[in-house]
Ligand SMILES: Nc1nc2c(ncn2[C@@H]2O[C@H](COP(=O)(O)OP(=O)(O)OP(=O)(O)O)[C@@H](O)[C@H]2O)c(=O)[nH]1
């Protein structure tokens with residue numbers, strides 16, 4: 001057997017650029033990305049297949065102390081991904097370091113200390129550094145923690161050092177047959193990614209609590225040989241006031257969310273789409289375990 005294959009859990013604090021990094025590594029926008037923390041809520045699988053190796057990335061929600069039930073459930077994805085992993089890839093945020101002068105080493109160490117797989121640290125967003133040399137003390141701090149086998153500075157957005165990172169991953173990847181078809185990009189289906197795209201547009205267009213109180217459920221997803229595919233989705237919010245905000249004045253906000261979502265869903269599916277969105281209130285769903293479960297968590 002001369003192929004390598006394995007699972008790489010991508011962990012870190014919210015907003016560190018975990019999803020951006022996975023997307024850049026698989027050269028596909030699979031995981032949604034926004035400037036807001038806690039964008040990713042589930043484990044997102046992204047598969048990179050080359051001639052003789054296959055890396056299955058597990059993008060996870062950013063690590064936080066949960067304040068409500070949904071966040072508790074989100075946090076369960078992190079240990080689950082770590083357990084499945086052959087390599088743990090911890091992403092640190094250089095831009096956040098410039099603001100706080102802190103690297104969340106303890107938190108990340110606590111998450112992964114019981115797992116005896118290779119751990120690799122990534123210092124992301126190095127494109128915000130004015131001089132290359134300024135990142136050296138940060139790299140030293142991470143490396144002196146003794147947690148990681150390797151550390152590498154990268155920029156997910158500018159694709160800096162990503163080939164080097166891939167080489168490092170390959171070095172630690174076990175010898176195995178491929179887990180998935182060579183053409184597979186994910187184990188999740190188009191329906192799921194369509195719902196994520198809509199959630200991304202809500203995160204990008206709305207502020208404060210509204211995005212965090214929102215879930216998207218695809219109710220109908222009809223593929224057609226001829227003509228447009230039909231997608232009907234519910235946008236679920238917690239309060240009637242949030243419903244009004246999502247709809248907006250004269251329906252302007254929902255129209256904007258809908259047209260931005262449709263364009264991106266069409267790109268993903270490579271088919272024209274007719275997208276219909278409805279906004280529904282499910283009082284305090286974020287603290288309702290049954291409701292959270294019904295949303296696929
Ligand atoms: N300057 C810079 N910004 C980046 C880089 N990578 C990601 N970002 C930005 O950081 C923000 C967060 O990116 P995400 O990929 O959503 O981060 P995440 O770690 O997946 O966040 P959560 O899902 O909320 O945990 C977005 O605004 C990205 O554009 C980078 O290399 N450089």
Ligand SMILES: [Mg+2]
Nearest residue numbers: 018019039040
């Ligand atoms: Mg993310």
